[in-house]
Amino acid sequence: MRKPPSPEDWARTIISFGPPHLRPMSTEPPESQATQELAVEQQEFKIRLANTEGRRDSASLLVQKKYSWRGYMISDVVDQAHPNRITLLAYHNKHIIGTLTLGLDSPDGLMADEMYGEEIGRLRQAGRKVCELTKLAVDENLRSKHILATLFHIAYIYGRIIHGYTDVVIEVNPRHVLFYEKMLGFQRWGEEKICPRVNAPSVLLRLDVSYVDEQIAKLGGLKKTAVRDKSLYPFFFSKEEEAGITHRLLEGA
Numbered sequence: 046m047r048k049p050p051s052p053e054d055w056a057r058t059i060i061s062f063g064p065p066h067l068r069p070m071s072t073e074p075p076e077s078q079a080t081q082e083l084a085v086e087q088q089e090f091k092i093r094l095a096n097t098e099g100r101r102d103s104a105s106l107l108v109q110k111k112y113s114w115r116g117y118m119i120s121d122v123v124d125q126a127h128p129n130r131i132t133l134l135a136y137h138n139k140h141i142i143g144t145l146t147l148g149l150d151s152p153d154g155l156m157a158d159e160m161y162g163e164e165i166g167r168l169r170q171a172g173r174k175v176c177e178l179t180k181l182a183v184d185e186n187l188r189s190k191h192i193l194a195t196l197f198h199i200a201y202i203y204g205r206i207i208h209g210y211t212d213v214v215i216e217v218n219p220r221h222v223l224f225y226e227k228m229l230g231f232q233r234w235g236e237e238k239i240c241p242r243v244n245a246p247s248v249l250l251r252l253d254v255s256y257v258d259e260q261i262a263k264l265g266g267l268k269k270t271a272v273r274d275k276s277l278y279p280f281f282f283s284k285e286e287e288a289g290i291t292h293r294l295l296e297g298a
Contacts, residue, residue: 058091059091090142091135092136095134104134107144108144132145133196145180148177149204156177157215160216161214161235164234164251173211177214178213194277198282202291205258213254216248217250229277231252232250233251261282261287265286
């Protein structure tokens with residue numbers, strides 16, 4: 046299912062997915078969400094770092110498209126070469142279909158400190174090491190648990206395994222809270238406020254990353270065979286796959 050990138054491609058690609066025999070996606074609209082996900086999983090897609098100006102610009106365009114489609118007024122885009130932010134891109138062929146940014150805490154703080162500095166400060170005072178997820182955007186025509194789980198798991202590898210963070214926070218619209226609670230295990234950590242960056246309601250959620258450790262060990266790599274579990278964790282990598290990806294990322298650092 047997964048083929049490692051060639052040495053020449055490794056500087057550009059974190060991981061590549063695709064079945065042995067790829068079939069072109071239909072030009073017709075999918076009949077259902079299940080059909081849509083099957084169509085995506087039949088195609089090859091790659092996860093890459095937004096480590097060039099062109100890639101960061103492309104990630105910003107997808108974020109702007111996705112957020113404006115939901116009626117958000119976004120004033121900030123993917124930061125140009127910010128030293129404490131790691132932006133991931135999901136590609137299908139040459140097209141960007143998803144992006145997610147991991148922010149690592151530093152003396153500059155996190156973006157979520159603007160509205161939730163007190164709540165995040167309590168975690169810091171308790172000796173927790175906090176990171177954040179921002180600017181998640183996936184092409185509305187290619188929503189897939191596989192793509193989402195892959196973006197989240199690569200961010201987990203950078204944040205948890207490579208940098209040792211213990212907690213992750215995310216600001217979400219109140220109508221998306223249930224998704225993050227059920228799919229990833231987040232819990233509410235801050236009250237609803239109006240986020241000036243998107244001019245929309247926002248709630249701060251927090252996830253103890255030790256919970257993610259447990260879920261990956263239990264469910265990672267099982268995919269649709271974990272029929273009773275409705276979270277994203279069966280679509281994460283197995284621990285063996287995770288170890289291999291981590292090793293390659295550290296080699297390429």
